[in-house]
Every structure is written in C-alpha cells, then in structure tokens.
Amino acid sequence: xxxxxxxxxxxxxxxxxxxxxxxxxxxxxxxxxxxxxxxxxxxxxxxxxxxxxxxxxxxxxxxxxxxxxxxxxxxxxxxxxxxxxxxxxxxxxxxxxxxxxxxxxxxxxxxxxxxxxxxxxxxxxxxxxxxxxxxxxxxxxxxxxxxxxxxxxxxxxxxxxxxxxxxxxxxxxxxxxxxxxxxxxxxxxxxxxxxxxxxxxxxxxxxxxxxxxxxxxxxxxxxxxxxxxxxxxxxxxxxxxxxxxxxxxxxxxxxxxxxxxxxxxxxxxxxxxxxxxxxxxxxxxxxxxxxxxxxxxxxxxxxxxxxxxxxxxxxxxxxxxxxxxxxxxxxxxxxxxxxxxxxxxxxxxxxxxxxxxxxxxxxxxxxxxxxxxxxxxxxxxxxxxxxxxxxxxxxxxxxxxxxxxxxxxxxxxxxxxxxxxxxxxxxxxxxxxxxxxxxxxxxxxxxxxxxxxxxxxxxxxxxxxxxxxxxxxxxxxxxxxxxxxxxxxxxxxxxxxxxxxxxxxxxxxxxxxxxxxxxxxxxxxxxxxxxxxxxxxxxxxxxxxxxxxxxxxxxxxxxxxxxxxxxxxxxxxxxxxxxxxxxxxxxxxxxxxxxxxxxxxxxxxxxxxxxxxxxxxxxxxxxxxxxxxxxxxxxxxxxxxxxxxxxxxxxxxxxxxxxxxxxxxxxxxxxxxxxxxxxxxxxxxxxxxxxxxxxxxxxxxxxxxxxxxxxxxxxxxxxxxx
Numbered sequence: 001x002x003x004x005x006x007x008x009x010x011x012x013x014x015x016x017x018x019x020x021x022x023x024x025x026x027x028x029x030x031x032x033x034x035x036x037x038x039x040x041x042x043x044x045x046x047x048x049x050x051x052x053x054x055x056x057x058x059x060x061x062x063x064x065x066x067x068x069x070x071x072x073x074x075x076x077x078x079x080x081x082x083x084x085x086x087x088x089x090x091x092x093x094x095x096x097x098x099x100x101x102x103x104x105x106x107x108x109x110x111x112x113x114x115x116x117x118x119x120x121x122x123x124x125x126x127x128x129x130x131x132x133x134x135x136x137x138x139x140x141x142x143x144x145x146x147x148x149x150x151x152x153x154x155x156x157x158x159x160x161x162x163x164x165x166x167x168x169x170x171x172x173x174x175x176x177x178x179x180x181x182x183x184x185x186x187x188x189x190x191x192x193x194x195x196x197x198x199x200x201x202x203x204x205x206x207x208x209x210x211x212x213x214x215x216x217x218x219x220x221x222x223x224x225x226x227x228x229x230x231x232x233x234x235x236x237x238x239x240x241x242x243x244x245x246x247x248x249x250x251x252x253x254x255x256x257x258x259x260x261x262x263x264x265x266x267x268x269x270x271x272x273x274x275x276x277x278x279x280x281x282x283x284x285x286x287x288x289x290x291x292x293x294x295x296x297x298x299x300x301x302x303x304x305x306x307x308x309x310x311x312x313x314x315x316x317x318x319x320x321x322x323x324x325x326x327x328x329x330x331x332x333x334x335x336x337x338x339x340x341x342x343x344x345x346x347x348x349x350x351x352x353x354x355x356x357x358x359x360x361x362x363x364x365x366x367x368x369x370x371x372x373x374x375x376x377x378x379x380x381x382x383x384x385x386x387x388x389x390x391x392x393x394x395x396x397x398x399x400x401x402x403x404x405x406x407x408x409x410x411x412x413x414x415x416x417x418x419x420x421x422x423x424x425x426x427x428x429x430x431x432x433x434x435x436x437x438x439x440x441x442x443x444x445x446x447x448x449x450x451x452x453x454x455x456x457x458x459x460x461x462x463x464x465x466x467x468x469x470x471x472x473x474x475x476x477x478x479x480x481x482x483x484x485x486x487x488x489x490x491x492x493x494x495x496x497x498x499x500x501x502x503x504x505x506x507x508x509x510x511x512x513x514x515x516x517x518x519x520x521x522x523x524x525x526x527x528x529x530x531x532x533x534x535x536x537x538x539x540x541x542x543x544x545x546x547x548x549x550x551x552x553x554x555x556x557x558x559x560x561x562x563x564x565x566x567x568x569x570x571x572x573x574x575x576x577x578x579x580x581x582x583x584x585x586x587x588x589x590x591x592x593x594x595x596x597x598x599x600x601x602x603x604x605x606x607x608x609x610x611x612x613x614x615x616x617x618x619x620x621x622x623x624x625x626x627x628x629x630x631x632x633x634x635x636x637x638x639x640x641x642x643x644x645x646x647x648x649x650x651x652x653x654x655x656x657x658x659x660x661x662x663x664x665x666x667x668x669x670x671x672x673x674x675x676x677x678x679x680x681x682x683x684x685x686x687x688x689x690x691x692x693x694x695x696x697x698x699x700x701x702x703x704x705x706x707x708x709x710x711x712x713x714x715x716x717x718x719x720x721x722x
Contacts, residue, residue, distance in 0.1 A: 006037035007059075008044075014052035015204055016045065017197070021059040028064045030092075030117045031071075038121075039095055045104050053204040055197065056125060057109040062136075066116025069145065069293050072284075085281035089150035092117065093273040096124035096152050105210040109200040111193065114138045115175070120151040123160065126210055128187040129199045132178045138186060141173035143253045145297060146289030146665070150280035154260035155272040159214045161185045162222035163265055164235040170257050171242060214269045225265025236262055248534045250665045252286055287675045291667025294713065295653045300492055303654055306483050308495040313480035318342055318488060322401035322423070324415045326357025326388065329432055330404035332460025335361040338385040340488050345387050345394045354388035361386060364461055392418050400485055402454055404432040407555060409563075412436070413444035420445045428481050430454040434505045435556050438471035438498045440563075448473035452482050455502065457659055465658035467504050469496045492658055494651035500560060503638075503647045507669065508660040509571065510637045510695075512553065514630060515541020516573035517692070522617035523626070525595070525606045531626035536663025541630075542595035542606070549588030550595075554581035572695055579613070629688060631672055634662060636685055636696065638669035642712070643701045649712040670712040678706040 007019045018041055022028045045051050058064060099106060099121075108114075108122035110130045119138045122128050130138065140149040140157065148154055149170070157166040161184050168174065178190040191199045213219055224232040236258065243254040256279040264272030283289055321337045323330045326348040334344045334357060348354040365379035387394065395401055401419045405411050416429060423429070429451045431441050442451040453469030466486045470479055479495070486493040496503045511532075518528045519542070529540025538544075545553065554577050561568045571577075580586045580594065586607070588594040596604045638652045647655070653668025666672040673681045682698045689696035698706075 003033075004037065005031060005034040006041060008041060010051060013201075013205070014050050015201055016041075016051050016054045018054055018056050019059050020057070020064060027062055028058050028060055028118070029066060029068045030064065030121075031068060035092070035095065038099070042095070042099050042102055045106075046102050051104060053105040053107070053208075053210075055107050055109050055200045055204065056121070057197065057200070058111055060112075062112030062118075063108075063110040063114040064116075064118025064121065065113065066118050066142075069297050072147075073290060073293050073298060080285060082281055082285060085284040086277050088284065089280040090274065090277035092120075092151040093277055096121060097270070097273065100124045100126065100212050101215065103210055105204055105208045107200045107203055109196045110136075110138065110187070111196055112136055116140060116142055116149065116153075117151045120149055120153045120156070123156040123186075124152060126208065126212060127200075127203050129189045129191060129196060129203070130178050130181060130187045131193040131196050132190045133193050136178055137175040138181050139173065139175040140170055141175065143171060143251075143257060144173045144292070146251065146253050146286070146292040147283050148253055148257045148260060148276070148280055150276060150284075152273055152276065154257055154276050155264045155269060156214075157186070158225070158261050158265050159219075159221055159269070163225060163232050163261060164223050167235050167239045167258065167261060168242070170261065171239060171254050172246075212269075221265045226262060228266070232265070247665075248536060250536050250663060252288060253283055256280075256283055287667075288665045291671045291675065292664060295657060295667040295671060296664065299650050299654060300658075303492050303494065303651070304487070304490075306487055306493070308493070308651070309483045310476040310480045313477050316399075316481045316484045318399045318485045320345065320398045321485075322347065322395040322398035322419065323357075324348075324401065324403040324419060325405035326354050326360075327404065327406075328360075328458060329456060329460065330402075331357035331360035332458065333402055333404060333432065333456055334358070334386050335364055335382075336460055336489050336491075338382045340490070341385075342488070343385050343387070345389060345398060347389050347392065347395065349390065351388070351390055354390060358383070358386050358388045392422050395419055396422050396424070398423055398427055400428045400430065400481070402430045402432055404456075407433060407436065407552070407559070409436055409441070409559065412441055416441065416444050416451075420447065426450075428452065428478050430482065432456055435501045436559070437500055438469045439473070442471045442473060449475040450478050452478050453496075453498070453502065454482060454486075455504065457504075463658070464492050465504075465655060466491050466493050467496055467502055467655065467659065468493050469498055469502050471498050492654065494647065494655045494659075496651070496655075497646045499641075499644070499646055500563075503641050503652065504655050504659040505556075506641065507634050507637045507656065509553075510633045511537070511630060511660070512541050512545050512548075513571050513573035514633045515545070516576035518626070518629075519595075519610065519614050520576055522615055524616055524620055525610050527620055527623070527626070529606070531623045532630050534623060535627035535630050536665060537630065538661040543604075546589040546594035546596050549590055550577055550580045551587035551591065553577050572693065628684065629692075631663070631666070632681065632685055632688060633696065635669040635672045635681070636698065636702075639673060639702055639712075640699065642670065643699060674711045674713055678702070678710060678712075682706040 003023055005022050008016060010016045020028050022031060045054055106125045107127040108125040110122060113136055114122050140153045142149050165184055181187045182190045189199055227233045239258045247254055260276045260279050263275045320343040322345045323334045324347050326346050334346045338344045346354055346357050361383055365374055368374035401423055403412055403416050405415055420429060429445060431453050434455055438453040442448040445451055451471060452474050455467035457463035457465055468482050483493050515528050529542055532540040586593045589598055592598055597607050598604050641647050642649055642652055649670040652670050656662035656669040657664055662669055682703055685696045685698045
C-alpha cells in the first residue's frame, strides 16, 4: 500500500523483512498507524507457520526517533483521564510484550538512530544489530521532555545492563554511540551499514530460541534490583543525590523514573510494565511535560525554521560579515560567524584590540581541540576567515555589519555612521545593543530601513538565542535577511518590537532588581540566592548581578535617566546598585568584588559586609514565598511586554528559557502564568503588590484575561488564547 508505514517481504528462507517507513515525515516516528501495522505483523508471524523469524529495520535517515511529540501535546487539551493516560502507555507495553513472546525470533537491524520508543521497540526484540555510521545513536531521552520511557524502557534496560549502569542513562537521557552501546550490552552487534541485514539474517539462521533473558527461569536483574545488593543500594542512593542536584525536585520525571526502576526491578516483567505505565500516566497528566514539549521542541523547532520570517522576501545568505568592536561580544560574534563559513572583517580602534578579538577565537579552538571536539586543520580554516583591521574601507564588501561596541549611544552612532559610508547600498546594519532602542540608534544612519537590532547573549559561542529587534523604520526585507543570518548560525531567533530594554533585558532585569529589593528588606543574602536556585534559576540574583557587573547595570540606569528625563522611574534596585557601583566601588566579578568576594584561591563567597549595610529582619520569609516572588515578577513583566505588542507569548517563552535561564520546567514565563492559572496568578500578584509595591500590580488587561479565563497558549479549552 502507498501509505503503509510498515513494508513486509518474506524471503525464500521464511525470514520476514519488515521495514518501517513513515510517509511525509523527515524521521520515522511512532504513529497510531504504525502501531496498528506492527500489531498486524505480530499476529501474522504468530499464525503463519512458514515465517521462521523477523528482521525489523527501517528506511530513511534513521530507525525511529520515538513518539510524535505534537500528538502528545494535543492530548493535554482533551481532558485526559488517568485511566486513558495509563492506557496510552500500557497499550504499547502490551504490544511490545506480545512481540517478544510471539514464539518467533525477532532481530532489530538498526540502520540509524533509535531513540525513545524506537529503542524501546528494539529492546523488545530478541537480538539487536546496530549500524556503525556517523550520527547513529541509541537512547531513552524522554526525561528531557518531562516524561519517562513508557514502552518498557525503565524495565528492559535495567534487565539488560543492570540498575547501576542504566539509572544514569535514564535520568539524564544519554545518547549512546554504537561502540558505547555495544560495550554496555545494550546491543549485541555493531556492523557497517552494508552488513546490517546480512548480520541480522545470519543470527536468525542459527535457529535461536525466541525467549528474552527475563522470561527464563531463575532470571535476576544484573547486579540486583531494589535494595537487594550493596551495588543496587548504592545506585539508588546516588540517583537520589543526582536528582536533587540537577533538578531541585522541580521536575517530576526523574523521580518517577527512579521509582519505576526501584519498584520494577523487584517484580516480574509484566508487573514492572504496569508500574511503568502508572508512573507514565501521572507524568502525562502533569503540566511540566506539556510545557517542556511545547516550548523546547515544538515552538523552538518552529522558530528555528524561521516561522516569523516575512514569507514574500527571497532567501539570503551572508557571505561576508563586518563586526564593529572586537571585545567579548564582537569577538564571539566573529567566531560563530566564521565557524558558519562566513568571511569576517573584525574592526576595532587599534590593531592590538582587533588582534585580541581574533585571539579569542584561537583560544576557543584550543579548548575544543584539547577536548577532541575540533581539529587543528578545522581551526586554521576558520581563523583564516577572520580579518582583524582598523580600516573601515575593509567593510566595503560586507552583506551585514554588526555594531558591538560599548553600550553608549554616542559611540554606537559614530561607528555606525562610519560603516554606512563605505558599505554597499543593499547591506544591512545591525546593533548588538542589549537595551538602547533601535529606532533611536537608527537616527545616526541614512538608511534606517536597513537598520535592525541583533542582540546576542554571552558567551556567544554557547548561548543559542538571538533577539531580533525591529525599529520603527526597519523593513520586512531587513527583518528577513537578519533572520536568515541567524539561521546560518544555527541559533534560535525571537522577534521583538522596539522599546527600551526590548524584551530579554527588560524582563531579566526584574529578577536582578527583585533580589536587590529583598536584600534591602533585610532578607538573608544566602536565603535570597538559594531560593532563586531552588526555583530553578541558574544562579541567584546577587551572583548574576556580579557576573553581568553592577557597573554595567548602573551605566544602563544612567543612560535611561538621561534619555527619559522627567519620565524616568527608578527601578526597585536603584539604591542598591548605586550603593555598590558608586559608594562602595564593588562593581562586580570582573573588578574583583561585588555582592561576593572572589579570592585567588578557593570558591567565591557572599561579602560579609552585606549584613552591616542591610541588617537582617527578625523573621525571614518562607522559601516558597520567595520562589513565587521571583517567578511571578518576571512573568508579570513579560505579560506587560505581550500586552504592549512587543512580543508574542510563544517568543516570550522561548526567550526566557534560552536567553536568561528561566526555569525550563515552567515552559517559560507565559506558560508559567498558564500553569498557575491566570486568575490565581493575578490574585497572588495583587497580594505581592500590597506587601511589596506597585511593581507587582497586574494591569486591567491581564485582569480582564483572568476574568475571561483566557490562557496565553491556544488550546481546545481556550480558543481565544494569544
């Protein structure tokens, strides 16, 4: 059949070759039709005496990438009952159990990557042969989307390789290359792609018994299950510590995975599979998995495919890039652009500064080579594409020029005007500013329609996000070309309308300000920092202030005060920033001190003088209150940005996760509001406003959404979500 997902051929030896091929999908995924065709195959194998065994393989780029995540997200909008969620998993468990107990030997010939349900299907086969080729991996990454392997993965992997080896793989969603999978015992053979089917058939010709190890009498989990042996006991104790360290218990999936392995390793396989399906159902009903899948996979995938790109503009590529300023940001932009194949003209005031910028790329390559992630030949090729210079005339052939100089309007205006004077008529000018409005910066050039903001994040080589900011005059063609450039870098863009601080700096700033406000209130500095980390932020607000430097925060405040004049409103952290940047001259980590001390030897520690300047309150708040306060203030400011039309809810979520590390389990700032519930969120913000000030006061627009029961992400229950 033309639309068949499983092509079956039976050769003269009675060996059935079943080839998975999902039409219309770039990678094979487990669809409902494929499940039904697998069920029909198994029953045919059971009833047809002429079939001696089965080779299960696939066509296309890989074996199978797992379940269809879009289908999983859609299930959240259907008032899924616990029994339905259980059945979603257990139906697959029954199917794969039927496969391994069908009485005929089945071998998985994995022609490419096998992940999630794809690898679970392979583990239900009696023998596994894996192709040794670039990009081929196997693994169970479900924990990364807030779920657990729900088709037998938590039960079969420990029974294959033991609890001690399987727990870290399950808890971290590790991918295994062919050699690693073979060494661990997750596969039986690793062969060249050309030998794959021949090896699979050769095993079937030996007349193997169609029986899994766990179905043999007297089977025991390798190394012991539960707490039956010292090795198993140690494995579960280490797993508990790993979960606490990595998640602060904000993610339910790792806990559920550990429970599945602990409980399931003490009972027969069928009971273990029921345990797994029970835990899977609980996770499927939990909003964390929905948030993770929707934001980090579906919406990120759409952004990476440039969903916000104007459709009627021809595709473009940057061949030669100009970068103005060879400091940390400029050097980083030069590195990632040259690494993407572009010629880069890296310009600064002196030859020494320009060369230092190029040396940054050399240092990054030296580290990559030492770790085996790059070769000297590759480094030399990329470095040859970076031309350090002080001569603006060298910018003449650039398709795009990005200004990345100090965050001062007059300096940015000067270098932008000088660059515009020499570049071609069709070239695009961009600013890497993190806070200065693009419309104002564009006044320094003649071609405002070809001026745009491209806000990268530090360190540029590691941070995946680029904030693309449209000025009032920015043309659609310029936006499209900027997005095409971001795609060349393989980074994720969000599109933001112009305003002071744009989106990321504006919202991220509320987190830093709230930490300083807490400090001024007399809340213990260690409590502030730890509560933020426990909420899921990568660092506490005081540590992050030191990292971005308190001096820079003061400079941005001063620039805003000059620009806005009588319209300027002091941020809640104003007095604390001024105290440290001006009075105390404790300006951040780069300067040797800030809220923390940075000894030459040993770890950093909170400056003991904090308690003298801001005496501690007698009664300290609960951690739960501080966690809510940190998350709510960021989400509330993000909602204001959505209300003002600066950004969409989808891009707001992406920007918060990828830009400054808002907790992934929330799905992002707007998903956080949806998860709490808009009505409850408004009530809690009003309570915070009564205690801490008007910055927490929700707008009439947000209150109206709460009254109407509107969410920020479309669902069957909220068709008018925005």
